[in-house]
Amino acid sequence: MKRENQKNPESFRDSVATIDESGRRNWIYPTQPFGRFYNYRKYVSYLLLAILFVTPFIRVNGRPLFLFDILEGRFILFGKIFWPQDFFIFGLTMLTLIVLLVLFTVAFGRIFCGWICPQTIFMEMVFRRIEYWLEGSASKIRLRDQAPWNWEKIRIRVSKWVIFFGLSFIISNILLAYIIGTDKLYNIVTAPVSQHLTGFIAMMVFTGVFFFIYLWFREQICIVVCPYGRLQGVMLDRNSIVVAYDYERGEPRGKVSKKETENLGDCIDCHLCVKVCPTGIDIRNGTQMECVNCTACIDACDSIMDKVNRPRGLIRYASEENIAHKKPFRFSARLKAYSVALFALTAMLFFILLSRPDVETRVMRVSGQLYHIQEEEGTISNLFNLHLVNKTFSDIPIEIELLDREGRIEIIGDKDLTVKGESSTQATFFIYLPREQLDRRSTSLKIGIFSEGEQVGTTKTNFLSPVN
Numbered sequence: 001m002k003r004e005n006q007k008n009p010e011s012f013r014d015s016v017a018t019i020d021e022s023g024r025r026n027w028i029y030p031t032q033p034f035g036r037f038y039n040y041r042k043y044v045s046y047l048l049l050a051i052l053f054v055t056p057f058i059r060v061n062g063r064p065l066f067l068f069d070i071l072e073g074r075f076i077l078f079g080k081i082f083w084p085q086d087f088f089i090f091g092l093t094m095l096t097l098i099v100l101l102v103l104f105t106v107a108f109g110r111i112f113c114g115w116i117c118p119q120t121i122f123m124e125m126v127f128r129r130i131e132y133w134l135e136g137s138a139s140k141i142r143l144r145d146q147a148p149w150n151w152e153k154i155r156i157r158v159s160k161w162v163i164f165f166g167l168s169f170i171i172s173n174i175l176l177a178y179i180i181g182t183d184k185l186y187n188i189v190t191a192p193v194s195q196h197l198t199g200f201i202a203m204m205v206f207t208g209v210f211f212f213i214y215l216w217f218r219e220q221i222c223i224v225v226c227p228y229g230r231l232q233g234v235m236l237d238r239n240s241i242v243v244a245y246d247y248e249r250g251e252p253r254g255k256v257s258k259k260e261t262e263n264l265g266d267c268i269d270c271h272l273c274v275k276v277c278p279t280g281i282d283i284r285n286g287t288q289m290e291c292v293n294c295t296a297c298i299d300a301c302d303s304i305m306d307k308v309n310r311p312r313g314l315i316r317y318a319s320e321e322n323i324a325h326k327k328p329f330r331f332s333a334r335l336k337a338y339s340v341a342l343f344a345l346t347a348m349l350f351f352i353l354l355s356r357p358d359v360e361t362r363v364m365r366v367s368g369q370l371y372h373i374q375e376e377e378g379t380i381s382n383l384f385n386l387h388l389v390n391k392t393f394s395d396i397p398i399e400i401e402l403l404d405r406e407g408r409i410e411i412i413g414d415k416d417l418t419v420k421g422e423s424s425t426q427a428t429f430f431i432y433l434p435r436e437q438l439d440r441r442s443t444s445l446k447i448g449i450f451s452e453g454e455q456v457g458t459t460k461t462n463f464l465s466p467v468n
Protein backbone atom coordinates (compact mmCIF):
# COMPACT_ATOMS: atom_id res chain seq x y z
CA MET A 1 0.00 0.00 0.00
CA LYS A 2 1.45 3.35 -0.98
CA ARG A 3 1.92 5.86 1.79
CA GLU A 4 4.61 8.21 0.53
CA ASN A 5 3.69 11.00 2.96
CA GLN A 6 4.79 9.06 6.02
CA LYS A 7 8.24 8.21 7.29
CA ASN A 8 7.08 4.97 8.89
CA PRO A 9 3.88 3.88 7.14
CA GLU A 10 2.88 1.47 9.93
CA SER A 11 3.61 3.77 12.90
CA PHE A 12 -0.10 4.61 13.29
CA ARG A 13 -0.64 1.02 14.49
CA ASP A 14 1.55 1.68 17.56
CA SER A 15 -1.01 3.91 19.22
CA VAL A 16 -4.73 4.57 19.54
CA ALA A 17 -5.97 7.95 18.33
CA THR A 18 -8.05 8.49 21.45
CA ILE A 19 -5.22 7.90 23.95
CA ASP A 20 -2.09 10.07 24.09
CA GLU A 21 1.44 8.92 24.87
CA SER A 22 0.99 9.46 28.60
CA GLY A 23 -2.14 7.25 28.55
CA ARG A 24 -4.57 10.14 28.92
CA ARG A 25 -7.76 10.43 26.91
CA ASN A 26 -7.52 12.34 23.63
CA TRP A 27 -10.99 13.79 23.31
CA ILE A 28 -12.39 13.43 19.78
CA TYR A 29 -14.45 16.29 18.34
CA PRO A 30 -15.79 14.80 15.09
CA THR A 31 -17.25 17.21 12.57
CA GLN A 32 -20.86 16.36 11.77
CA PRO A 33 -20.99 14.48 8.46
CA PHE A 34 -23.53 15.22 5.74
CA GLY A 35 -24.24 13.20 2.63
CA ARG A 36 -26.11 10.29 1.16
CA PHE A 37 -24.73 7.59 3.49
CA TYR A 38 -25.41 9.75 6.55
CA ASN A 39 -29.00 10.15 5.32
CA TYR A 40 -29.41 6.41 4.69
CA ARG A 41 -28.02 5.69 8.15
CA LYS A 42 -30.50 8.15 9.65
CA TYR A 43 -33.42 6.30 8.01
CA VAL A 44 -32.08 2.89 9.10
CA SER A 45 -31.58 4.17 12.65
CA TYR A 46 -35.14 5.60 12.79
CA LEU A 47 -36.47 2.20 11.77
CA LEU A 48 -34.31 0.25 14.24
CA LEU A 49 -35.05 2.66 17.09
CA ALA A 50 -38.78 2.37 16.38
CA ILE A 51 -38.49 -1.44 16.47
CA LEU A 52 -36.45 -1.32 19.70
CA PHE A 53 -38.88 1.00 21.47
CA VAL A 54 -42.14 -0.54 20.22
CA THR A 55 -41.31 -4.26 20.54
CA PRO A 56 -41.70 -4.55 24.36
CA PHE A 57 -45.28 -3.26 24.00
CA ILE A 58 -46.32 -5.77 21.30
CA ARG A 59 -48.50 -8.57 22.67
CA VAL A 60 -49.36 -11.96 21.23
CA ASN A 61 -52.47 -13.41 22.93
CA GLY A 62 -51.88 -11.03 25.83
CA ARG A 63 -48.20 -12.04 26.20
CA PRO A 64 -45.09 -10.08 25.17
CA LEU A 65 -43.57 -10.85 21.78
CA PHE A 66 -40.12 -10.97 23.40
CA LEU A 67 -39.13 -11.29 27.04
CA PHE A 68 -35.68 -12.11 28.43
CA ASP A 69 -36.52 -12.63 32.10
CA ILE A 70 -33.11 -13.74 33.30
CA LEU A 71 -34.17 -13.30 36.93
CA GLU A 72 -36.89 -15.98 36.70
CA GLY A 73 -35.24 -18.00 33.91
CA ARG A 74 -38.20 -17.39 31.57
CA PHE A 75 -37.76 -16.36 27.97
CA ILE A 76 -40.37 -15.55 25.34
CA LEU A 77 -39.37 -15.45 21.68
CA PHE A 78 -41.94 -14.59 19.03
CA GLY A 79 -44.65 -15.21 21.63
CA LYS A 80 -43.38 -18.74 22.48
CA ILE A 81 -42.16 -19.40 25.97
CA PHE A 82 -38.76 -21.00 26.61
CA TRP A 83 -37.47 -22.41 29.88
CA PRO A 84 -34.00 -23.14 31.26
CA GLN A 85 -34.60 -26.71 29.98
CA ASP A 86 -34.48 -25.23 26.47
CA PHE A 87 -31.08 -23.74 27.12
CA PHE A 88 -29.53 -25.73 24.27
CA ILE A 89 -31.85 -23.84 21.88
CA PHE A 90 -30.40 -20.58 23.19
CA GLY A 91 -26.89 -21.99 22.83
CA LEU A 92 -27.61 -22.98 19.24
CA THR A 93 -29.24 -19.62 18.51
CA MET A 94 -26.18 -17.81 19.87
CA LEU A 95 -23.90 -20.04 17.81
CA THR A 96 -25.94 -19.34 14.67
CA LEU A 97 -25.82 -15.59 15.34
CA ILE A 98 -22.06 -15.71 15.86
CA VAL A 99 -21.55 -17.59 12.57
CA LEU A 100 -23.88 -15.11 10.87
CA LEU A 101 -21.82 -12.23 12.26
CA VAL A 102 -18.55 -13.86 11.22
CA LEU A 103 -19.92 -14.55 7.74
CA PHE A 104 -21.05 -10.97 7.38
CA THR A 105 -17.73 -9.69 8.67
CA VAL A 106 -15.75 -11.84 6.24
CA ALA A 107 -17.90 -10.58 3.37
CA PHE A 108 -18.83 -7.05 4.35
CA GLY A 109 -16.47 -6.04 7.16
CA ARG A 110 -18.01 -4.28 10.13
CA ILE A 111 -21.25 -3.36 8.42
CA PHE A 112 -23.02 -4.37 11.66
CA CYS A 113 -21.06 -1.75 13.66
CA GLY A 114 -21.84 1.13 11.34
CA TRP A 115 -25.47 0.44 10.57
CA ILE A 116 -27.05 -1.83 13.21
CA CYS A 117 -25.09 -1.77 16.49
CA PRO A 118 -27.16 -0.01 19.20
CA GLN A 119 -24.02 1.67 20.55
CA THR A 120 -23.29 3.39 17.20
CA ILE A 121 -26.94 4.23 16.61
CA PHE A 122 -27.45 5.79 20.03
CA MET A 123 -24.07 7.55 20.02
CA GLU A 124 -23.97 8.91 16.47
CA MET A 125 -27.64 9.17 15.56
CA VAL A 126 -29.13 10.26 18.89
CA PHE A 127 -26.74 11.70 21.48
CA ARG A 128 -24.19 13.24 19.08
CA ARG A 129 -26.92 14.91 17.02
CA ILE A 130 -28.48 16.37 20.18
CA GLU A 131 -25.02 17.64 21.10
CA TYR A 132 -24.60 19.36 17.71
CA TRP A 133 -28.08 20.82 18.03
CA LEU A 134 -27.40 22.18 21.53
CA GLU A 135 -23.76 23.14 21.33
CA GLY A 136 -23.17 23.83 17.66
CA SER A 137 -20.33 22.57 15.47
CA ALA A 138 -17.43 20.39 16.61
CA SER A 139 -15.10 23.41 16.78
CA LYS A 140 -17.59 25.27 19.01
CA ILE A 141 -17.75 22.26 21.34
CA ARG A 142 -13.96 22.14 21.49
CA LEU A 143 -13.74 25.87 22.25
CA ARG A 144 -16.42 25.61 24.92
CA ASP A 145 -14.55 22.72 26.54
CA GLN A 146 -11.42 24.84 26.76
CA ALA A 147 -13.21 28.01 27.87
CA PRO A 148 -13.65 28.89 31.57
CA TRP A 149 -17.06 28.29 33.12
CA ASN A 150 -19.54 31.12 32.59
CA TRP A 151 -23.35 31.34 32.59
CA GLU A 152 -23.56 30.48 28.90
CA LYS A 153 -21.43 27.36 29.34
CA ILE A 154 -23.33 26.32 32.48
CA ARG A 155 -26.68 26.77 30.71
CA ILE A 156 -25.68 24.70 27.69
CA ARG A 157 -23.84 22.00 29.58
CA VAL A 158 -26.52 21.55 32.24
CA SER A 159 -29.18 21.35 29.50
CA LYS A 160 -27.11 18.68 27.77
CA TRP A 161 -26.63 16.68 30.96
CA VAL A 162 -30.35 16.84 31.78
CA ILE A 163 -31.35 15.72 28.27
CA PHE A 164 -28.67 12.98 28.20
CA PHE A 165 -29.76 11.75 31.63
CA GLY A 166 -33.43 11.76 30.59
CA LEU A 167 -32.64 9.78 27.45
CA SER A 168 -30.47 7.35 29.41
CA PHE A 169 -33.40 6.88 31.80
CA ILE A 170 -35.73 6.11 28.88
CA ILE A 171 -33.23 3.66 27.35
CA SER A 172 -32.75 1.90 30.68
CA ASN A 173 -36.54 1.61 31.03
CA ILE A 174 -36.79 0.04 27.59
CA LEU A 175 -33.98 -2.38 28.45
CA LEU A 176 -35.78 -3.30 31.68
CA ALA A 177 -39.03 -3.77 29.72
CA TYR A 178 -37.26 -6.51 27.73
CA ILE A 179 -36.14 -8.17 30.99
CA ILE A 180 -39.12 -7.85 33.32
CA GLY A 181 -41.96 -6.96 30.92
CA THR A 182 -43.94 -3.73 30.56
CA ASP A 183 -46.47 -4.60 33.30
CA LYS A 184 -43.85 -4.97 36.01
CA LEU A 185 -42.02 -1.91 34.67
CA TYR A 186 -45.23 0.11 34.91
CA ASN A 187 -45.58 -0.98 38.54
CA ILE A 188 -42.02 0.08 39.34
CA VAL A 189 -42.51 3.46 37.68
CA THR A 190 -45.90 4.21 39.26
CA ALA A 191 -45.66 2.66 42.75
CA PRO A 192 -43.71 4.25 45.64
CA VAL A 193 -39.96 3.54 45.47
CA SER A 194 -40.07 1.70 48.81
CA GLN A 195 -42.26 -1.02 47.23
CA HIS A 196 -39.82 -1.70 44.37
CA LEU A 197 -36.46 -0.79 45.81
CA THR A 198 -34.54 -3.47 43.84
CA GLY A 199 -36.22 -2.52 40.56
CA PHE A 200 -35.60 1.16 41.22
CA ILE A 201 -31.92 0.54 41.99
CA ALA A 202 -31.57 -1.54 38.79
CA MET A 203 -33.18 1.26 36.80
CA MET A 204 -30.85 3.87 38.27
CA VAL A 205 -27.75 1.70 37.74
CA PHE A 206 -28.66 1.17 34.05
CA THR A 207 -29.40 4.89 33.68
CA GLY A 208 -26.05 5.79 35.24
CA VAL A 209 -24.17 3.38 32.97
CA PHE A 210 -25.83 4.75 29.80
CA PHE A 211 -25.29 8.36 30.95
CA PHE A 212 -21.61 7.64 31.57
CA ILE A 213 -21.20 5.93 28.18
CA TYR A 214 -22.88 8.58 26.05
CA LEU A 215 -21.60 11.62 27.91
CA TRP A 216 -17.99 10.56 28.44
CA PHE A 217 -16.93 7.03 27.47
CA ARG A 218 -18.32 7.20 23.92
CA GLU A 219 -16.14 5.64 21.19
CA GLN A 220 -14.05 3.88 23.87
CA ILE A 221 -16.76 1.20 23.97
CA CYS A 222 -15.91 0.27 20.35
CA ILE A 223 -12.16 0.67 20.75
CA VAL A 224 -11.45 -0.71 24.23
CA VAL A 225 -14.45 -2.76 25.38
CA CYS A 226 -16.15 -4.43 22.40
CA PRO A 227 -14.49 -7.76 21.53
CA TYR A 228 -15.99 -7.79 18.04
CA GLY A 229 -13.74 -5.00 16.78
CA ARG A 230 -10.68 -6.78 18.13
CA LEU A 231 -11.60 -9.96 16.22
CA GLN A 232 -11.71 -8.01 12.97
CA GLY A 233 -8.04 -8.73 12.26
CA VAL A 234 -8.61 -12.48 12.10
CA MET A 235 -11.93 -12.31 10.25
CA LEU A 236 -11.18 -9.89 7.43
CA ASP A 237 -9.30 -10.95 4.35
CA ARG A 238 -8.28 -9.21 1.12
CA ASN A 239 -11.73 -9.87 -0.38
CA SER A 240 -13.72 -8.40 2.52
CA ILE A 241 -15.62 -5.27 1.62
CA VAL A 242 -14.82 -2.47 4.05
CA VAL A 243 -14.78 1.30 4.10
CA ALA A 244 -11.48 1.84 2.29
CA TYR A 245 -9.37 4.58 0.79
CA ASP A 246 -8.38 4.01 -2.84
CA TYR A 247 -4.67 4.67 -2.44
CA GLU A 248 -4.03 3.74 -6.09
CA ARG A 249 -6.14 6.67 -7.12
CA GLY A 250 -5.45 9.02 -4.22
CA GLU A 251 -1.66 8.85 -3.85
CA PRO A 252 0.59 10.73 -3.91
CA ARG A 253 -1.66 13.09 -2.05
CA GLY A 254 -1.16 16.84 -2.14
CA LYS A 255 -2.82 20.22 -2.35
CA VAL A 256 -4.98 20.86 -5.39
CA SER A 257 -2.75 23.75 -6.55
CA LYS A 258 0.24 21.38 -6.93
CA LYS A 259 -1.66 18.72 -8.88
CA GLU A 260 -0.59 19.70 -12.38
CA THR A 261 3.05 20.43 -11.52
CA GLU A 262 3.73 17.43 -9.27
CA ASN A 263 1.60 14.73 -10.91
CA LEU A 264 -0.40 14.09 -7.75
CA GLY A 265 -3.24 11.67 -7.09
CA ASP A 266 -6.83 12.65 -6.31
CA CYS A 267 -6.46 13.10 -2.52
CA ILE A 268 -6.05 16.80 -1.87
CA ASP A 269 -4.96 16.13 1.74
CA CYS A 270 -7.77 18.26 3.15
CA HIS A 271 -8.11 16.00 6.24
CA LEU A 272 -11.89 16.23 6.21
CA CYS A 273 -12.12 12.40 6.31
CA VAL A 274 -10.10 12.49 9.55
CA LYS A 275 -12.08 15.38 11.03
CA VAL A 276 -15.44 13.58 10.66
CA CYS A 277 -14.18 10.26 12.03
CA PRO A 278 -15.82 9.50 15.41
CA THR A 279 -12.92 7.26 16.40
CA GLY A 280 -10.27 9.77 15.33
CA ILE A 281 -8.45 7.66 12.75
CA ASP A 282 -7.10 8.41 9.29
CA ILE A 283 -8.64 5.85 6.94
CA ARG A 284 -5.92 6.65 4.41
CA ASN A 285 -3.57 4.58 6.58
CA GLY A 286 -5.58 1.49 5.67
CA THR A 287 -8.13 -0.72 7.49
CA GLN A 288 -7.80 -0.28 11.25
CA MET A 289 -9.28 -1.93 14.30
CA GLU A 290 -10.86 1.38 15.41
CA CYS A 291 -12.87 1.82 12.19
CA VAL A 292 -16.55 1.14 12.87
CA ASN A 293 -17.45 1.50 9.18
CA CYS A 294 -19.71 4.45 9.94
CA THR A 295 -19.25 5.84 6.37
CA ALA A 296 -18.76 9.42 7.63
CA CYS A 297 -15.42 9.62 5.78
CA ILE A 298 -17.09 8.44 2.54
CA ASP A 299 -19.58 11.30 2.70
CA ALA A 300 -16.87 13.80 3.65
CA CYS A 301 -14.56 12.77 0.82
CA ASP A 302 -17.40 12.65 -1.73
CA SER A 303 -18.29 16.24 -0.85
CA ILE A 304 -14.66 17.26 -1.45
CA MET A 305 -14.46 15.34 -4.74
CA ASP A 306 -17.61 17.19 -5.88
CA LYS A 307 -15.96 20.50 -5.08
CA VAL A 308 -12.74 19.74 -6.95
CA ASN A 309 -14.56 18.13 -9.88
CA ARG A 310 -13.17 14.63 -9.44
CA PRO A 311 -15.21 11.42 -9.40
CA ARG A 312 -16.73 10.36 -6.07
CA GLY A 313 -15.58 7.15 -4.38
CA LEU A 314 -11.99 7.94 -3.43
CA ILE A 315 -13.11 6.53 -0.08
CA ARG A 316 -15.78 3.89 -0.65
CA TYR A 317 -16.96 0.39 0.20
CA ALA A 318 -14.30 -1.77 -1.47
CA SER A 319 -12.02 -4.75 -0.85
CA GLU A 320 -8.23 -4.64 -0.87
CA GLU A 321 -8.30 -6.84 -4.00
CA ASN A 322 -10.67 -4.42 -5.66
CA ILE A 323 -8.43 -1.43 -4.94
CA ALA A 324 -5.09 -3.10 -5.66
CA HIS A 325 -6.05 -5.20 -8.69
CA LYS A 326 -9.50 -3.86 -9.67
CA LYS A 327 -10.96 -7.30 -8.95
CA PRO A 328 -14.72 -7.49 -8.33
CA PHE A 329 -16.19 -9.10 -5.20
CA ARG A 330 -15.47 -12.84 -5.09
CA PHE A 331 -17.30 -15.51 -3.08
CA SER A 332 -14.11 -16.96 -1.52
CA ALA A 333 -13.61 -20.53 -0.24
CA ARG A 334 -13.76 -19.27 3.35
CA LEU A 335 -17.03 -17.53 2.64
CA LYS A 336 -18.43 -20.71 1.09
CA ALA A 337 -17.40 -22.78 4.15
CA TYR A 338 -19.02 -20.28 6.54
CA SER A 339 -22.20 -20.28 4.44
CA VAL A 340 -22.46 -24.08 4.61
CA ALA A 341 -21.95 -24.00 8.40
CA LEU A 342 -24.52 -21.23 8.74
CA PHE A 343 -27.06 -23.07 6.61
CA ALA A 344 -26.59 -26.28 8.64
CA LEU A 345 -26.94 -24.44 11.97
CA THR A 346 -30.01 -22.52 10.83
CA ALA A 347 -31.68 -25.68 9.53
CA MET A 348 -30.94 -27.47 12.82
CA LEU A 349 -32.28 -24.51 14.80
CA PHE A 350 -35.54 -24.43 12.83
CA PHE A 351 -35.94 -28.19 13.18
CA ILE A 352 -35.47 -28.01 16.96
CA LEU A 353 -37.81 -25.02 17.28
CA LEU A 354 -40.54 -26.58 15.18
CA SER A 355 -40.29 -30.02 16.78
CA ARG A 356 -40.15 -28.72 20.36
CA PRO A 357 -43.05 -30.30 22.31
CA ASP A 358 -45.54 -28.10 24.20
CA VAL A 359 -45.13 -30.30 27.27
CA GLU A 360 -41.72 -31.53 28.33
CA THR A 361 -41.87 -34.80 30.24
CA ARG A 362 -39.31 -36.48 32.42
CA VAL A 363 -39.93 -39.90 33.99
CA MET A 364 -37.46 -41.27 36.53
CA ARG A 365 -37.67 -44.27 38.81
CA VAL A 366 -37.98 -43.31 42.47
CA SER A 367 -34.52 -43.73 43.93
CA GLY A 368 -33.94 -46.58 46.37
CA GLN A 369 -36.93 -48.56 44.98
CA LEU A 370 -36.45 -51.67 42.85
CA TYR A 371 -39.73 -53.48 42.23
CA HIS A 372 -42.75 -54.97 44.00
CA ILE A 373 -44.24 -58.35 43.19
CA GLN A 374 -48.02 -58.79 43.28
CA GLU A 375 -48.27 -62.58 43.53
CA GLU A 376 -52.12 -62.79 43.36
CA GLU A 377 -52.48 -60.78 40.15
CA GLY A 378 -49.18 -62.02 38.66
CA THR A 379 -47.72 -58.55 38.10
CA ILE A 380 -44.59 -56.63 38.96
CA SER A 381 -44.70 -52.89 39.70
CA ASN A 382 -42.13 -50.10 39.66
CA LEU A 383 -42.57 -46.66 41.21
CA PHE A 384 -41.78 -43.59 39.06
CA ASN A 385 -41.63 -39.81 39.41
CA LEU A 386 -43.17 -37.74 36.64
CA HIS A 387 -42.08 -34.14 35.96
CA LEU A 388 -44.14 -32.14 33.45
CA VAL A 389 -43.25 -28.67 32.15
CA ASN A 390 -45.95 -26.77 30.26
CA LYS A 391 -44.24 -24.56 27.67
CA THR A 392 -47.44 -22.83 26.56
CA PHE A 393 -49.58 -20.15 28.18
CA SER A 394 -52.71 -22.37 28.49
CA ASP A 395 -53.51 -25.12 30.99
CA ILE A 396 -52.96 -28.61 29.52
CA PRO A 397 -54.70 -31.73 30.93
CA ILE A 398 -52.37 -34.72 30.64
CA GLU A 399 -52.91 -38.51 30.57
CA ILE A 400 -50.12 -41.05 30.37
CA GLU A 401 -50.30 -44.47 28.71
CA LEU A 402 -47.97 -47.35 28.01
CA LEU A 403 -47.26 -47.49 24.30
CA ASP A 404 -45.41 -50.73 23.71
CA ARG A 405 -46.47 -53.05 26.56
CA GLU A 406 -49.59 -54.53 28.08
CA GLY A 407 -49.97 -53.23 31.60
CA ARG A 408 -51.47 -50.41 33.60
CA ILE A 409 -50.52 -47.12 35.18
CA GLU A 410 -51.77 -46.03 38.61
CA ILE A 411 -51.19 -42.42 39.66
CA ILE A 412 -50.74 -41.93 43.38
CA GLY A 413 -52.78 -39.19 45.05
CA ASP A 414 -54.42 -36.53 42.89
CA LYS A 415 -55.29 -38.19 39.58
CA ASP A 416 -55.67 -34.84 37.78
CA LEU A 417 -52.47 -34.16 35.88
CA THR A 418 -53.45 -30.76 34.48
CA VAL A 419 -50.35 -28.57 34.12
CA LYS A 420 -51.06 -24.89 34.38
CA GLY A 421 -49.76 -22.59 31.63
CA GLU A 422 -46.11 -21.49 32.02
CA SER A 423 -45.58 -23.80 34.96
CA SER A 424 -44.58 -27.31 35.90
CA THR A 425 -46.03 -30.11 38.02
CA GLN A 426 -44.86 -33.40 39.53
CA ALA A 427 -46.60 -36.68 40.22
CA THR A 428 -45.72 -40.18 41.34
CA PHE A 429 -47.15 -43.30 39.70
CA PHE A 430 -46.84 -47.07 39.58
CA ILE A 431 -46.50 -49.09 36.41
CA TYR A 432 -47.79 -52.67 36.65
CA LEU A 433 -46.63 -55.20 34.04
CA PRO A 434 -47.67 -58.89 33.74
CA ARG A 435 -44.86 -61.05 35.04
CA GLU A 436 -44.79 -63.32 31.96
CA GLN A 437 -43.80 -60.32 29.78
CA LEU A 438 -40.63 -59.77 31.79
CA ASP A 439 -37.72 -62.02 30.96
CA ARG A 440 -34.81 -59.75 31.82
CA ARG A 441 -33.69 -57.57 34.68
CA SER A 442 -34.30 -54.27 32.89
CA THR A 443 -37.01 -53.75 30.26
CA SER A 444 -37.24 -50.57 28.25
CA LEU A 445 -40.69 -48.91 28.16
CA LYS A 446 -42.24 -46.25 25.94
CA ILE A 447 -44.74 -43.96 27.65
CA GLY A 448 -47.09 -41.79 25.60
CA ILE A 449 -48.14 -38.35 26.83
CA PHE A 450 -51.68 -37.49 25.75
CA SER A 451 -53.84 -34.41 26.07
CA GLU A 452 -57.57 -34.65 25.33
CA GLY A 453 -56.99 -37.80 23.29
CA GLU A 454 -54.13 -36.36 21.23
CA GLN A 455 -50.58 -37.58 21.70
CA VAL A 456 -48.35 -34.60 22.59
CA GLY A 457 -45.15 -36.43 23.46
CA THR A 458 -43.30 -39.65 24.14
CA THR A 459 -40.77 -40.56 26.79
CA LYS A 460 -38.77 -43.66 27.64
CA THR A 461 -37.82 -45.34 30.89
CA ASN A 462 -36.56 -48.70 32.21
CA PHE A 463 -38.61 -51.16 34.23
CA LEU A 464 -36.83 -53.43 36.73
CA SER A 465 -37.89 -56.96 37.50
CA PRO A 466 -36.37 -60.10 38.98
CA VAL A 467 -34.76 -62.44 36.47
CA ASN A 468 -37.12 -65.43 36.03
Ligand code: SF4
Binding pocket: 243, 273, 276, 277, 278, 279, 280, 281, 282, 283, 290, 291, 292, 293, 294, 295, 296, 297, 298
Ligand atom coordinates in the same frame (compact mmCIF):
# COMPACT_ATOMS: atom_id res chain seq x y z
S1 SF4 B 1 -12.53 5.63 9.19
FE1 SF4 B 1 -14.41 6.33 8.20
S2 SF4 B 1 -15.83 4.61 8.39
FE2 SF4 B 1 -14.13 4.22 9.79
S3 SF4 B 1 -14.87 5.04 11.75
FE3 SF4 B 1 -13.70 6.66 10.75
S4 SF4 B 1 -15.20 7.84 9.61
FE4 SF4 B 1 -16.18 5.91 10.17
Ligand code: SF4
Binding pocket: 245, 250, 253, 266, 267, 268, 269, 270, 271, 272, 273, 274, 284, 300, 301, 302, 304, 314, 315
Ligand atom coordinates in the same frame (compact mmCIF):
# COMPACT_ATOMS: atom_id res chain seq x y z
S1 SF4 C 1 -11.43 13.75 2.48
FE1 SF4 C 1 -10.73 12.75 0.60
S2 SF4 C 1 -9.46 14.31 -0.35
FE2 SF4 C 1 -9.69 14.95 1.77
S3 SF4 C 1 -7.94 14.04 2.81
FE3 SF4 C 1 -9.60 12.59 2.98
S4 SF4 C 1 -9.25 11.20 1.25
FE4 SF4 C 1 -8.07 13.04 0.83
